[in-house]
Amino acid sequence: MNGIHDLGGIDGMGPVGPTAWEPPYHAEWEKAAWALFPFAARAGMFGLDEFRKHLEGMHPLHYLTAFYYEHWVDAVERIGCEKGHWTREELDKRTAYYLQYPDAPLPPNDDPALVDFANWAIQNGFPAAxxxxxxxxxxxxxxxxxxxxxxxxxxxxxxxxxxxxxxxxxxxxxxxxxxxxxxxxxxxxxxxxxxxxxxxxxxxxxxxxxxxxxxxxxxxxxxxxxxx
CATH class of the missing domain: 2.30.30.50 (SH3 type barrels.)
Structure with a gap:
């Protein structure tokens, strides 16, 4: 489908303005957002192209104004809702809780195998040949x-x-x-x-x-x- 994600060749968007150095993450939550993709893919929730399809399904205004990793969070949320892993109400309830109690600890989920998988994914990606x-x-x-x-x-x-x-x-x-x-x-x-x-x-x-x-x-x- 055509959409706002396909920006190549579009006029009127202004200069890119690259910087000399860009940090990989601008906030702690972006690290967790990155982890959503390899861990959810490993669990069989989706593949790369299904993930991309949902990135492209964002509302155009939201797509242009959101942070990069906000795209990732939005896509994973919608895939999970569509496949019955959680509901929008559950997400809203959890979000409201942490907005009210920002220092509340996250549920513990120590899994060394997931850490090993994330390190492997960083080095190897997901070969498509x-x-x-x-x-x-x-x-x-x-x-x-x-x-x-x-x-x-x-x-x-x-x-x-x-x-x-x-x-x-x-x-x-x-x-x-x-x-x-x-x-x-x-x-x-x-x-x-x-x-x-x-x-x-x-x-x-x-x-x-x-x-x-x-x-x-x-x-x-x-x-x-x-x-x-």
């Missing part, structure tokens, strides 16, 4: 066009590349396909390619550096051979 029997449809050097349709589900096609023509420069084998896993319907895999686009193709000659290009990873269902 898979083996499939289907041969790739495209070869390095092929000119391809990106599907410009707008599905009503999660996908990983950036809006600025939809309908644009690029050249395949790498083939990465098969990787987990986000469109199906985000829906919670089980894992499938598709061939993954890196496609090189001229900046003028993406943004128009008036705004692009004529000598610059941009590389975007595209799953096989996202692209078709371009007409010569």
């Amino acid at each position: 898979r083996q499939i029997e289907t041969a790739p449809k495209f070869r390095i050097g092929d000119k391809v066009v990106v599907d410009a349709s707008v599905p009503r589900h999660h996908h990983r096609r950036p809006r600025y590349a939809m309908g644009r023509v690029g050249e395949i420069v790498m083939h990465h084998g098969a990787h987990v396909f986000p469109d199906t896993t985000a829906a919670g319907g089980g894992e499938t895999a598709e061939h993954l390619y890196t496609v090189r686009f001229a900046q003028s193709e993406l943004y128009g000659a008036e705004h692009a550096d004529p000598n610059a290009c941009q590389h975007v990873d595209m799953w096989e269902p996202y692209i078709t051979l371009a007409r010569s």
Whole structure:
């Protein structure tokens, strides 16, 4: 789906303004928010793409004004409500309690195995490469066009590349396909390619550096051979 999360190429958002150094966390609660993802994923509550789908389902105004890790908390809360792990009323009740008693201790839950898993996840991530029997449809050097349709589900096609023509420069084998896993319907895999686009193709000659290009990873269902 298209949404406010897909910011690439949008005008009027102002400069990014990078800083020389950014702390990994700005408050203690952000550390706990980070832990929600690997621990909930380990428990089988959701996978990466289902998590991303819920990040993108935030209200646009909330999405733009929330802290980064607030997105994570919001997504985990909604997934848990949808799957019956807790209710909105339970979350509101617990929130009200800690707002009234901010120094109250959290329930103890010492689990060394979870700590070991978090350390492993930081170092290794969650590899998405898979083996499939289907041969790739495209070869390095092929000119391809990106599907410009707008599905009503999660996908990983950036809006600025939809309908644009690029050249395949790498083939990465098969990787987990986000469109199906985000829906919670089980894992499938598709061939993954890196496609090189001229900046003028993406943004128009008036705004692009004529000598610059941009590389975007595209799953096989996202692209078709371009007409010569």
